Amino acid sequence: MFTLEALVSDAALELTVLVPGPAGALEAPVVWVHNTELPDPSAYLQEKELVLTNGLWLGQVPAAEFVANVKRARAAGIVFGLRAEMPRTPEELIRACAEAGLPLLEISQAVPFTAISHTAAAIYTDQRQRGLIGMVRRGDALATAISRGAGASGVLRVLTKDHDLPLAVVDRMGRLLATTGARLDEEQLRIVAAGLSRRPPALELDLGTGLAALYPVGAVGDIDAALVCLRPLFGLTPAEHEALEQAARFLSLEVAKQQAVQAIEMRFAGELLEMVLSGGRTTEVAERLRAFGVNPAGPLTVCAVALAGAEAGTPHGLAQVIGDFLGGEGVPAVVAGGTQDVVTVLAWNRPEPELSLLAERLVKAVDQRFPGRRAVAGLGGLAPHSAGLRRPLMRSREACRVLRRAPGGPAVRGFAELGTHRLLLGLVDQDTLRAFSHDLLASLRRHDARRGGDLERTVRAFLDHDAQWATTAAALHIHVNTLRNRLAKAAELTGRDVNRTEDRVDLFLALAIDAME
Template identity: 30%
Template sequence: MDDTEQPTLRALFRRRDLGLGLISAEGDLAAGALDRPLRWVHSSDLADPTPFLAEDLALLTTGTQFDAGTRFDAGTDFDVYVGRLADRGVLGLGFGTDVHRAGIPEELILECARRGIPLFEVPYRTPFIAVARAHSEAIAAQAYARRSWALDTQRALALAALRPRGLDATVAELGRRLGVWVGMYDAAGALQLSHPRSAVSGGRLTELGERATEILTRGLEAGQSLTIDDQTFTLFTVGRGGHLRGVIALAVDALDAEARTVVTSVIAMAGLALEQSDQLARSKRRLNSQLLSSLLDDDPSLARKVLGGMPSAPVVVAIAADAPTGPFADWWDRRRAEHGTASFLAESPEGVVLCLSTADDALLDEVAARFGIRIGASGSESYDAFSRAHAQALAALRQQSGAGVFHFADAAGSSILSALATDEARLVAESRLAPLRDHDARSGGDLERSLRTWLEHDAKADPAAAALGVHRHTLRSRIAQAGALLGSDLSSFPARAELWALLQTARD
């Protein structure tokens, strides 16, 4: 901010040409009473001038309303008079001495002290208009200084934007010019820029990030205030409506018109910079999608030539479903840079495809937790088996029902029937078992359970019958009846194998 003296009572007292003298002891005044911004200086000798006053002004009077013969009573009416001024928000009372009376009424001095209102003397040689003119000059000087500050700040911000890391430099320059902490959160609610870096505690930064995420999720565009502990922040969104790209936060509770104009220009520059960055990112993602096709041919040479390198083998291929592509890619690039991790990212119809070295696959758990998404990950493979790794990741993803990472190794360790249990397979199994289940439902029979128990006992009647608690001839009769209903000769191994697959695949 600029160093121009603010228009306050204290500034008026410093004007030696006015000769104003503070009568009240500073210890009797309200906190900051002499340093609050003074809107205007007004004069009135009315017994009750408050209907014609605005708040945050200084009132000048010659005290004619206090003369003998008026309605004022020294015991009570001074209290009423000063009380009205205090309630109206008057910042100070100036008394013109030696105009109608020599000196200031003692009762007025006592009441102003009790109410904490600054009472000051305006000497006979100083006309009230001189006090009002001095204050108006201070207001004009401040306005000129603020406009000059704004123009100078705009030039400084424009120069900062031309530096190599223009957006970072612009945000830092804004913080320096305003004299406050400034931070910028990206579309994923992560802090990207902060100046000065250590001005705000980590807990407050986290809470600001959560609030920024909420604002971006709800699509709010207006500036909002947020108080954390005893510190107030003002938040502004970056980007056009329906396509918000981030939030700029300032550790300040209010901005005047000039400062708000400066902040608005930074928001516009940040939005333009992020939009250009977004266009470059989209172009990069389109290029990577084309390179993915060559990788799926198990040939990494084109990707290495275009990108200048790929993650070192062996690699893990992962597919992230339902990932918000822009924020996901931004977060991934930032974390990759922090870890010094080489990776490849591309969009595909199945989801976002990631390729990274096996040693770095812990990042997959972090990104799945950050965005609450499903990720299927392959086993460790070389580039000449990239297509196989991609197929493994896709198979793992299909078996992942909730947020998190599911590795193909976990899927490979389960039954082959579980891997084949797709929705289509379940429909076929339930259709083939329908005659059997309909019979059990109508007759209260137990053919399906009998078949399952029989097959679990290697199609041996005696142990299966014992497990069911029936005679072996009864079980054999049930097997024959079930075979007839299913149209299948259960004396052959292929028929028994198919029946077991149906029973394992169909829903109970």
């Protein structure tokens, strides 16, 4: 765009300012020029256009009415062209523009209106050329920064050489990847992450301290991060907006590069687990661990992490969160993501009890990144070296699978800490287990629903109190004879007598399976 001041400063146009208009009007952007002699050109004018006129309408409407029509269209101002029949700008036009607060310029008879058009076009061309040159130069600098491994921080440094903006790069997990001139707290990072998870992603967010513009950064068709500018979209100039969009595209290249590296690492980690499970190729296992910075000759352990719920699956970014956490703890590890869990092989030279504390902190970190989803971690015990990893690997995954199916249960457990019945239940088809539990408990539930009874609650309490009659009766606030009558009725309905061990086991398992659903 150009300004009235730019036109006036061009001596060849021979323009004179008769009415400057309100403060800043001469410096305001003008989109283009519009030549008209219509008494009311408002229907054809665009906002911020400059009206060029010789005043041929003066015999049809008063100057004040013409000015009002131009003002209504929000034009940038009026240029009055002098001619032989009217060598001076009419006083009534000058007065009307002054009263309306509309800039009025006068152009001499010797200069045609086309000269203004040519000057405006030349300004546009120069601006566009400078913009393109700047974009190419900035593009070269951005490409160089990425090719040299400067990462997201390097991209921001290039961008701020031309534009003084508060910027940050935040991924969809709410992690701050780079920043310059911007400070974002945990809550603001969470807001950005939530905005990126929308479909379509948010392009502007209220971060509590004001609006911020978001420029999505994606790779392989998905949005993985955003270039965040702590300015509202309306507060950015076209040049700033264009530069931010360009930087976001280059950040997409950086994200794609990182994802490719992570995919290779994840594949190598997955192959490592397959080698461990196969029970052979111990030399290759040791070499692969060394490649990840893990000493294969020292003590090792395995931790499997997942989100609770039978159908939870492994969310995008879980492996990255775990890797970042362990890196921050200074623990060398190999992280391998799967469809149902993320398995981590860790070098562990500390006392074994500290492993549970580390796993609990890890679970809390995962919970923070995936609010509303409960993380669990299964521990497989220690192996003296890489040749002994198979057993801890299998145990950690089995423990994790049991924890996932126990809502409200512990978040971290070692294989040895789990009850034998839970491990056995984890090996049986879940549909079969649910059918067994439902069939056994259905008669109790129908009776309780029909009679308003407490048979199921009574059986649970009896088993919870290790089949102690007096203790159970006291816990239920009933007489022992009442307890005996209830359990006798339960035996009649289910065919399972709590006085017989095998029947008691059936009832215990049915209730345990019900708690796992």
